[in-house]
Amino acid sequence: MRRDIFQAIADPSRRAILALIAMQSMTPNALAEHFDTTRQAVSKHLRILTECQLVTTQQQGREIYYHLQIDKMKEIDRWLQQFRAIWETRFSQLDELLSTTKK
Amino acid sequence: MRRDIFQAIADPSRRAILALIAMQSMTPNALAEHFDTTRQAVSKHLRILTECQLVTTQQQGREIYYHLQIDKMKEIDRWLQQFRAIWETRFSQLDELLSTTKK
DNA sequence: TAAATTTGCAACCAATTAGTTGCACAACTT
């Protein structure tokens, strides 16, 4: 059972769930209304997101609110850094080239 | 055959391949040396990365060099924006709180 | 207390995945 953030965000439904609860914490039932699948399918996605700590839960009576764990999202950002470093370098090189051409 | 960047980067080997060719374009054989799998397995990963345009090829004699298509990586960054907006807001809120506490 | 609501979990299933081996083909080397 591989369970890392990259595998978690590979699924479009899970990305949609993350985007939804990013706006506001939601219950599984409320989330399921946004999808064509069953509530149980959504529940399974939430389990995966919980396992890799992208979301946390908060019980409120018989309802369970799922919260986005924004800090965990930063891990993706951190992985992107190595590539961002490249495209920023290339951009500044292009920038340099352009200003050289101007002269 | 779902083929989007998020599914592509879900696999650790493919992330490693991306990181390697980010430094320098490489042939499948050269890449395969960095992995415990067969050359054909690496070739399959490269095919997936090519299909979603994360890499491009450049034939040179009988060798084929795989290049990172850095612009495509920006798509991940773009998706992250919506979340980055959140964590930056929270950070600035914390920032505000701290400066208020100082007073 | 009985019924309804909200949820998670298990069992099952079809499709997909990541790997393998075994080719075939083109391009260099001798």
Next chain:
DNA sequence: AAGTTGTGCAACTAATTGGTTGCAAATTTA
């Protein structure tokens, strides 16, 4: 021309995935 090297593709396989239905448990409502 014959052998070697670099590569992609097809066929197969075991494991994983994302979905389903059918529960059971806990909490709220009547």
